[in-house]
Amino acid sequence: MRNRSLLVQLSVCLLLVLALSIQAMAAPITLRLMTVWGAEQKEHLDALLAEYSQINPDVEIVHEVMAGAGAALYQEVLQTGFAGGSGPDVYFEWAGELAGYFIDSGFAEPLERYYERYGWDEILIPWAVDALVRNGRVHGVPVSTHGMTFWYRADLMNQLGLEEPQTYAELEALCQKARGQGIYPLSLGGKYNWQVMRLLDFLIEHTCGPELHDKLNRLETSWDCPEVVAAYSLFKKWVDNDWITPGFLMVAPDDARIPWYQGMALMVFEGSWMETTLINDGQDPYNFGFFLNPTDHDPVRISGFAEQFMISSVTPYKEEAAEFLNWIISREVQQRGLGTAFGSTGTIGVAPDPQQLPNTYKWRQVLTTLDATYPPHDQVFQAELLHHFFEVQDGLVTGDFTPESGAKYFQKAVEEWKASQ
Amino acid sequence: MTQLKTWERWALYIVLTIVAAIFLFPFVIVVFTAIRTQGDLMRSGVFSLPRELSLDGFRQAWYLGRFNVYYRNSILISVTKVPAGILVASLAAYPLAKWNFRARDTLFLMFLAGIGVPLHVTLLPNSILLKKMGLLDTLAGLFFPYIAYGLPLQILVCRGFFRTIPDELIDAAYIDGCSDGRIYWNIILPLAKPAISALFIIDFLATWNEFMMALIFVHSDKWKTVPLGMMYFQGQFSASYPVINAGVLISIVPVLLIYIMLQRYFVSGITAGAIKG
Amino acid sequence: MDLSRRLRRISRYWFLLPALVIYGMFMIYPMFHSFMISLHDWNGLAPEMTFVGLRNYVDFVKDPISARVLRNNLVWMGFSLVFPVTFGLLLAIAVNRDMAGKTLYRSIYYSPAVLPMISVGIIWAWIYNPMFGALNAILREMGLGRLTRGWLADPKTALYAVIATGIWKGTGFPMILFLAGLQDIPAELYESAQIDGAGRFQIFRHITVPLLRETFVIVISLVVVDSLKVFDLIYSMTWGGPGRATQVLSTWMYFNTFIYNKAGYGSAIAWVLTAVSLILVFPYIRAMSRR
Numbered sequence: 006m007r008n009r010s011l012l013v014q015l016s017v018c019l020l021l022v023l024a025l026s027i028q029a030m031a032a033p034i035t036l037r038l039m040t041v042w043g044a045e046q047k048e049h050l051d052a053l054l055a056e057y058s059q060i061n062p063d064v065e066i067v068h069e070v071m072a073g074a075g076a077a078l079y080q081e082v083l084q085t086g087f088a089g090g091s092g093p094d095v096y097f098e099w100a101g102e103l104a105g106y107f108i109d110s111g112f113a114e115p116l117e118r119y120y121e122r123y124g125w126d127e128i129l130i131p132w133a134v135d136a137l138v139r140n141g142r143v144h145g146v147p148v149s150t151h152g153m154t155f156w157y158r159a160d161l162m163n164q165l166g167l168e169e170p171q172t173y174a175e176l177e178a179l180c181q182k183a184r185g186q187g188i189y190p191l192s193l194g195g196k197y198n199w200q201v202m203r204l205l206d207f208l209i210e211h212t213c214g215p216e217l218h219d220k221l222n223r224l225e226t227s228w229d230c231p232e233v234v235a236a237y238s239l240f241k242k243w244v245d246n247d248w249i250t251p252g253f254l255m256v257a258p259d260d261a262r263i264p265w266y267q268g269m270a271l272m273v274f275e276g277s278w279m280e281t282t283l284i285n286d287g288q289d290p291y292n293f294g295f296f297l298n299p300t301d302h303d304p305v306r307i308s309g310f311a312e313q314f315m316i317s318s319v320t321p322y323k324e325e326a327a328e329f330l331n332w333i334i335s336r337e338v339q340q341r342g343l344g345t346a347f348g349s350t351g352t353i354g355v356a357p358d359p360q361q362l363p364n365t366y367k368w369r370q371v372l373t374t375l376d377a378t379y380p381p382h383d384q385v386f387q388a389e390l391l392h393h394f395f396e397v398q399d400g401l402v403t404g405d406f407t408p409e410s411g412a413k414y415f416q417k418a419v420e421e422w423k424a425s426q
Numbered sequence: 427m428t429q430l431k432t433w434e435r436w437a438l439y440i441v442l443t444i445v446a447a448i449f450l451f452p453f454v455i456v457v458f459t460a461i462r463t464q465g466d467l468m469r470s471g472v473f474s475l476p477r478e479l480s481l482d483g484f485r486q487a488w489y490l491g492r493f494n495v496y497y498r499n500s501i502l503i504s505v506t507k508v509p510a511g512i513l514v515a516s517l518a519a520y521p522l523a524k525w526n527f528r529a530r531d532t533l534f535l536m537f538l539a540g541i542g543v544p545l546h547v548t549l550l551p552n553s554i555l556l557k558k559m560g561l562l563d564t565l566a567g568l569f570f571p572y573i574a575y576g577l578p579l580q581i582l583v584c585r586g587f588f589r590t591i592p593d594e595l596i597d598a599a600y601i602d603g604c605s606d607g608r609i610y611w612n613i614i615l616p617l618a619k620p621a622i623s624a625l626f627i628i629d630f631l632a633t634w635n636e637f638m639m640a641l642i643f644v645h646s647d648k649w650k651t652v653p654l655g656m657m658y659f660q661g662q663f664s665a666s667y668p669v670i671n672a673g674v675l676i677s678i679v680p681v682l683l684i685y686i687m688l689q690r691y692f693v694s695g696i697t698a699g700a701i702k703g
Numbered sequence: 704m705d706l707s708r709r710l711r712r713i714s715r716y717w718f719l720l721p722a723l724v725i726y727g728m729f730m731i732y733p734m735f736h737s738f739m740i741s742l743h744d745w746n747g748l749a750p751e752m753t754f755v756g757l758r759n760y761v762d763f764v765k766d767p768i769s770a771r772v773l774r775n776n777l778v779w780m781g782f783s784l785v786f787p788v789t790f791g792l793l794l795a796i797a798v799n800r801d802m803a804g805k806t807l808y809r810s811i812y813y814s815p816a817v818l819p820m821i822s823v824g825i826i827w828a829w830i831y832n833p834m835f836g837a838l839n840a841i842l843r844e845m846g847l848g849r850l851t852r853g854w855l856a857d858p859k860t861a862l863y864a865v866i867a868t869g870i871w872k873g874t875g876f877p878m879i880l881f882l883a884g885l886q887d888i889p890a891e892l893y894e895s896a897q898i899d900g901a902g903r904f905q906i907f908r909h910i911t912v913p914l915l916r917e918t919f920v921i922v923i924s925l926v927v928v929d930s931l932k933v934f935d936l937i938y939s940m941t942w943g944g945p946g947r948a949t950q951v952l953s954t955w956m957y958f959n960t961f962i963y964n965k966a967g968y969g970s971a972i973a974w975v976l977t978a979v980s981l982i983l984v985f986p987y988i989r990a991m992s993r994r
Contacts, residue, residue, distance in 0.1 A: 252833025252853020287465015542980030
């Protein structure tokens with residue numbers, strides 16, 4: 006008897022699932038927007054997006070978030086979505102190769118006609134738009150601009166009697182002094198590789214200079230050259246001198262901040278978004294500062310990148326999507342959402358409250374006036390080649406590579422990769 | 427079961443408790459992390475005793491993870507899929523375990539092949555298929571792939587346990603004029619109760635925590651499940667550890683309840699009388 | 704030929720029908736689909752696909768990384784066959800008796816299996832952390848300070864550190880299968896063995912283990928396959944690193960398919976994985992099924 010009632014319950018549940026599955030009637034047009042902006046940011050952005058539907062009652066923006074675990078998961082969802090015919094209408098992407106995958110596969114709409122129609126060039130930060138160009142075309146609007154460099158703890162700096170370094174030699178002297186007093190100069194989290202890459206990218210910029218660095222990125226010259234070997238040697242020096250927290254290779258990026266907050270490390274290599282993170286971690290933002298990494302070249306370039314919103318080339322609602330983009334990148338909306346719905350901006354003349362977010366305010370000025378950046382290598386190389394780059398990076402730490410063998414190995418990987426394309 | 431002397435009983439308890447402490451240590455850290463503030467965690471160290479207690483992580487997790495909606499979805503899919511899947515698997519396992527027919531080994535091999543298939547390669551074909559069937563972005567769209575993906579393990583387990591049921595019992599039932607359906611329902615299933623409970627526990631856990639298929643097959647807020655909600659705890663550039671771990675604690679309550687409810691079927695000797703006939 | 708008898712015999716197969724339909728649509732068809740992809744050069748998204756025959760499989764055999772990936776899976780399998788299975792069996796026997804706190808102990812031993820990956824990754828990364836990790840702190844307390852290291856960062860220890868977490872998380876699963884299996888052993892057998900004066904170890908060897916035969920088949924098959932399929936722990940704890948030191952078949956398949964955008968090659972790895980599991984497991988189950 007009990008078995009029979011179980012069966013009845015089961016079929017009732019089944020029917021329930023089917024009934025609930027019938028789609029509810031939606032608004033006339035639903036634009037699906039996909040981003041990586043989770044946590045509180047999603048709540049704020051959703052509230053902002055609801056306003057858009059109030060102004061435009063015939064369009065509803067539905068925001069879907071895939072956050073966490075770096076870029077891998079997001080790319081996978083987007084890829085399967087497009088391949089299976091259920092991709093979003095508007096979507097977030099990084100610049101460079103990650104977005105390039107969707108552009109090359111034909112799922113990103115070129116946007117020049119909308120740039121012209123809405124005059125976007127007038128309001129967007131020029132280097133950010135340039136950073137999005139692929140094969141001479143632009144497929145997105147920048148919604149954030151980020152820079153990355155050394156952040157330090159002001160109290161520790163004072164305590165050690167140190168000052169912001171102006172040259173690379175001064176930076177090394179600072180490291181030596183901090184280490185001499187038992188404090189690790191830099192805390193890194195090497196899991197996913199990109200945090201360590203920031204330091205290596207900077208060292209490459211320092212030894213190679215802007216011109217050669219850019220040529221190396223374009224794979225126009227051999228990586229097996231003295232300048233790259235010099236950068237690898239410097240990186241090894243940082244590791245061997247314990248200028249970086251020991252055993253950093255598999256530490257989660259979030260965990261790299263713990264020794265920093267506990268006063269065991271002086272600096273981290275982080276981005277312009279850092280201040281919000283500091284506040285969320287219960288820290289006083291006035292106790293932290295950043296200095297542009299001293300490359301000894303003119304102009305001093307830092308690692309910079311933009312992120313973008315793109316329009317799917319297969320959506321039937323391209324005009325509505327462009328209209329929506331025009332609204333969201335407008336100065337008024339960006340200003341209102343900055344710091345809550347948006348972690349950053351690609352629009353000129355948008356700034357946070359200098360009292361509340363002193364460092365972010367300073368960053369905004371740097372990022373709007375910056376005339377040159379170098380892109381982080383994870384946006385330069387296609388992932389397969391990038392992982393060879395990371396292999397060398399890890400191998401220099403574990404001892405599997407010397408600077409010389411590392412440069413040779415990566416150049417070989419470059420040649421093999423070029424041949425396979 | 428063999429009887430223990432008093433000192434043996436004590437020794438057993440001590441060993442079991444030490445093992446339990448080791449097993450439980452990471453769990454304790456999860457709880458500690460969930461009930462403190464991010465600032466306290468980062469400043470005082472992750473293994474320290476919480477100084478700034480706060481249940482804010484739970485409140486935020488409930489709200490950010492949309493547990494009010496996602497919990498309902500997860501419960502709906504779990505209470506339908508798990509019994510249905512085990513029913514389908516045990517139906518198939520009965521002939522595979524107890525009948526002799528030519529295609530038996532081939533069929534079993536085919537079902538077994540599924541346990542070696544990495545989930546990721548099935549995602550794209552299945553999402554195309556579900557879209558064609560109009561089931562993409564619905565709970566029903568999770569229902570069938572979940573069953574298919576659970577079958578290999580469940581068939582293997584059911585087949586193994588059904589094989590321990592003596593053939594004489596089944597033969598006797600045939601002689602009494604029982605149909606195959608009656609034998610399955612009145613003899614096989616009741617005798618395999620411990621195995622079915624074990625499967626229920628395993629499958630409920632797997633279904634409740636399933637992430638990848640739900641991520642790919644569901645994109646509307648109204649059909650998302652608990653594991654997807656946990657994605658919202660992480661921002662683009664940093665994560666709040668208390669919120670994540672509070673969310674995790676909220677999310678595992680049903681799984682623990684199911685476990686505690688079902689483990690009472692693991693009572694030694696329950697089948698002894700039945701097997702004697 | 705007796706038609707009605709034949710019909711009756713066919714009608715018995717409705718038992719298999721629901722499983723066959725669902726499995727055929729949502730498992731066999733995708734497997735076939737992925738096999739077709741494995742014969743192509745494809746980025747996973749673009750409309751162009753180039754047929755390359757078996758080249759992806761040849762490439763896999765030729766690539767030196769494949770050997771390391773397979774080796775890591777085999778190491779994982781070796782440890783998994785010894786530790787979670789032994790621990791699972793011993794704990795199952797221990798908590799199978801009628802004793803105070805039975806439910807509590809059973810729940811504690813199963814609890815690691817319940818904890819979602821997101822927490823496992825965070826907490827164990829803390830335990831292994833080189834700067835503030837619990838493991839290093841314990842070693843220092845014990846005067847073994849020279850052993851401290853970044854357990855996941857050192858290529859020599861990274862895989863084993865993840866395996867240790869795997870053992871912790873993976874013991875609950877065999878334990879409940881063994882618990883279920885133990886219920887099939889009639890209490891009378893134990894009683895009569897005791898009356899015959901058999902020792903505890905003898906009872907374990909000659910009654911418990913032989914009568915758990917079908918459970919062992921299930922547990923060992925599943926452990927073998929799970930070792931080949933292991934993904935979550937590696938993905939969330941080391942991401943295949945440092946370098947490629949902890950890449951295993953399924954993460955390597957994932958990296959190729961979704962990160963390197965080589966869907967053909969990734970699908971080929973997936974098929975290698977499926978084939979290896981079947982080659983290891985099916986003959987074993989068949990041999991054990993003959994009586």
